[in-house]
Amino acid sequence: QVQLVESGGGLVQAGGSLRLSCAASGRTFSRYAMAWFRQAPGKEREFVVGRWSGGNTYYADSVKGRFTISTDNAQNTVYLQMNSLKPEDTAVYYCAVSPYGAVTRWYAGTMDYWGKGTLVTVSS
Secondary structure, eight states: OOEEEEEOOEEEETTOOEEEEEEEESSOGGGSOEEEEEEOTTSOOEEEEEEOTTOOEEEOTTTTTTEEEEEETTTTEEEEEEOSOOGGGOEEEEEEEOSSSOOSSOSGGGOOEEOOOEEEEEEO
16 A cells, blocks of 8 residues: 655745655655645645656746755655745645656646645745
8 A cells, every 4th residue: 555644844934945755655756756736725736846757857837946856765755845935835735656657747637646745834
């Protein structure tokens, strides 16, 4: 059984940084496409960043230059470093993994396992 557990969320002031972690069991991250999504109050879940098994990485325009994804294959953990945070980054952040090594479109339907999410709140 695949389990994803996010951590690292919290309250931060605008301009600050946070690092989220997603620890996986039951599936090796390095062999599958995985991604971070987020969902703000009253809004739909949206794509943040994704990585193919081969390492190709894709960022949403809204986070380019501020967020960075990285992985620790030995720990089967993926990280999301978030810098220069803005109030509009406030959301529950979810990590997710695909049954495929690569996906042509990053949306919730291409992922088959999800974590429960971690809340990030950015105050102005």
